[in-house]
Amino acid sequence: MTKYDYNIIVIGGGSAGLVSSYIASAVKAKVALIERHKMGGDCLNTGCVPSKALLRSAKIISYAERAKEFGFKKTTIEFDFKDVMQRVQNVIKIIEPHDSRKRYTGLGVECIEGEAKITSPHNVEVNGKTLTARSIIIATGARPLVPDIPGLNQIDYLTSDNVWGLKALPKKLLVLGGGPIGAEMAQAFSRLGAEVTLVEMAPQILIREDEEVIEQVTKTFIKEGIKVLTNHKAKEFKHNTLICEDKGKDVSIPFDKVIIALGRKANIEGFGLEELGVKIRDTKTIEANSFLQTNIPSIYVCGDVTGPYQFTHTAAHQAWYACVNALFSPLKKFKVDYTVIPWATFTDPEVARVGMNEKDANIQNILYEVTTYDIDDLDRAIADSEAHGFIKVLTVPNKDKILGVTIVGRHAGDLIAEYILAMKHGLGMNKILGTIHIYPTLSEVNKYVAGNWKKGHLPIFAIKILEKFHRWRR
Numbered sequence: 001m002t003k004y005d006y007n008i009i010v011i012g013g014g015s016a017g018l019v020s021s022y023i024a025s026a027v028k029a030k031v032a033l034i035e036r037h038k039m040g041g042d043c044l045n046t047g048c049v050p051s052k053a054l055l056r057s058a059k060i061i062s063y064a065e066r067a068k069e070f071g072f073k074k075t076t077i078e079f080d081f082k083d084v085m086q087r088v089q090n091v092i093k094i095i096e097p098h099d100s101r102k103r104y105t106g107l108g109v110e111c112i113e114g115e116a117k118i119t120s121p122h123n124v125e126v127n128g129k130t131l132t133a134r135s136i137i138i139a140t141g142a143r144p145l146v147p148d149i150p151g152l153n154q155i156d157y158l159t160s161d162n163v164w165g166l167k168a169l170p171k172k173l174l175v176l177g178g179g180p181i182g183a184e185m186a187q188a189f190s191r192l193g194a195e196v197t198l199v200e201m202a203p204q205i206l207i208r209e210d211e212e213v214i215e216q217v218t219k220t221f222i223k224e225g226i227k228v229l230t231n232h233k234a235k236e237f238k239h240n241t242l243i244c245e246d247k248g249k250d251v252s253i254p255f256d257k258v259i260i261a262l263g264r265k266a267n268i269e270g271f272g273l274e275e276l277g278v279k280i281r282d283t284k285t286i287e288a289n290s291f292l293q294t295n296i297p298s299i300y301v302c303g304d305v306t307g308p309y310q311f312t313h314t315a316a317h318q319a320w321y322a323c324v325n326a327l328f329s330p331l332k333k334f335k336v337d338y339t340v341i342p343w344a345t346f347t348d349p350e351v352a353r354v355g356m357n358e359k360d361a362n363i364q365n366i367l368y369e370v371t372t373y374d375i376d377d378l379d380r381a382i383a384d385s386e387a388h389g390f391i392k393v394l395t396v397p398n399k400d401k402i403l404g405v406t407i408v409g410r411h412a413g414d415l416i417a418e419y420i421l422a423m424k425h426g427l428g429m430n431k432i433l434g435t436i437h438i439y440p441t442l443s444e445v446n447k448y449v450a451g452n453w454k455k456g457h458l459p460i461f462a463i464k465i466l467e468k469f470h471r472w473r474r
């Protein structure tokens with residue numbers, strides 16, 4: 001029998017690679033984790049963590065601007081942009097140990113700093129050495145997609161990779177791309193004082209969400225002074241001006257800095273995939289079967305490099321399957337489960353979703369019922385002066401089965417956890433309604449929407465009998 005140095009070699013120390021290595025070491029496999037740059041990957045260094053830290057500072061400014069709503073005459077915040085950016089770096093530093101080489105070494109993972117190259121189905125080259133493993137997990141992530149727009153290469157553009165190094169707040173900021181990353185950046189920089197123009201080629205920003213979700217976010221953006229230009233196709237950069245096409249006409253948008261937020265491109269080049277014949281999809285992500293195995297049976301994949309989702313929690317979710325299948329197949333293997341996938345966009349109002357929305361259901365021709373509850377009516381939201389947004393639940397017609405939930409409003413990303421659990425474990429609206437929710441909390445929205453659902457699904461026959469019963473008892 002062939003012997004290998006390791007059970008698994010993991011390439012990439014981002015969310016997907018870290019979780020794969022963690023699981024492998026927890027079950028006492030011998031695992032090497034190769035990372036060429038910073039442990040923690042995008043999420044810690046250039047993605048989730050810095051963006052949420054920046055949004056938090058921006059939120060504090062927005063509170064100050066709403067001082068009167070909270071009973072104050074006036075609040076002014078004086079700040080240096082570089083201190084805010086320093087806070088972002090400090091937050092990264094505090095979280096860094098969670099993903100560090102020191103921690104993972106302590107867990108039993110052999111952490112190797114270097115650029116990995118796969119040279120055969122079981123061999124990986126790093127720092128001039130060849131390591132062998134029964135299985136290899138590719139977790140090389142993605143990077144900002146920078147399209148070939150004429151003139152872009154002549155300007156000093158920003159992406160989510162380098163925006164965190166900004167030392168001065170741009171006066172006029174152009175954000176190109178109205179997806180979740182572009183929307184979060186636009187709002188954060190606008191609240192910090194930049195004059196922000198958000199340009200999107202599609203008819204709406206956050207295009208995957210339902211109409212009323214997009215409407216609430218867009219309205220807030222416009223109210224806060226963000227110029228939202230949808231249906232604007234970027235044609236050319238002429239120094240610090242973007243030329244866009246809008247209804248056949250050219251529109252010029254001047255800016256001091258531009259952030260390109262047009263999606264993410266999987267890291268599939270330069271580490272041996274082509275030479276080995278690893279199959280790549282048309283979307284330029286690594287093709288994998290439902291066991292997250294590539295067409296080379298000993299090579300597995302997880303995270304942004306394979307998709308279809310590009311979130312830290314989905315990378316971690318896939319990592320479990322890739323790792324367990326890599327370690328135990330063919331004795332035992334599991335199909336990756338994408339039935340209950342949640343996510344959030346951390347704009348204000350925050351947007352969170354699990355499962356289907358109306359757009360998805362209509363595309364897939366799935367019948368559904370909609371139940372909503374408006375957060376304007378919620379005691380805690382009113383007390384907090386955050387009485388805006390809604391919860392919308394899609395259920396199977398005449399059945400207590402949840403198809404999907406969208407929440408728009410404060411802490412939507414936290415509130416939706418109850419519905420993620422419900423969907424994962426097949427619990428319906430009756431179970432949510434029968435659960436005690438602490439008063440006064442925002443989590444009551446989950447119960448109130450279940451109450452609205454119940455009102456629409458009362459057992460009419462039983463109610464009539466009850467009415468007769470009570471009449472008889474009087």
Ligand SMILES: Cc1cc2nc3c(=O)[nH]c(=O)nc-3n(C[C@H](O)[C@H](O)[C@H](O)COP(=O)(O)OP(=O)(O)OC[C@H]3O[C@@H](n4cnc5c(N)ncnc54)[C@H](O)[C@@H]3O)c2cc1C
Nearest residue numbers: 012014015016036041042043047116141303304310311312
């Ligand atoms: C601005 C922004 C905000 C985001 N906000 C959120 C959010 O709020 N919530 C959320 O869930 N997701 C968010 N994301 C997405 C999230 O960051 C990614 O989905 C997640 O980081 C994917 O993890 P990964 O392990 O697949 O890839 P990565 O984190 O990219 O890790 C891949 C690692 O592989 C290394 N690597 C690549 N090639 C090699 C090689 N040949 N040898 C050695 N090492 C290699 C890279 O250096 C990198 O460290 C955000 C992303 C961005 C950009």
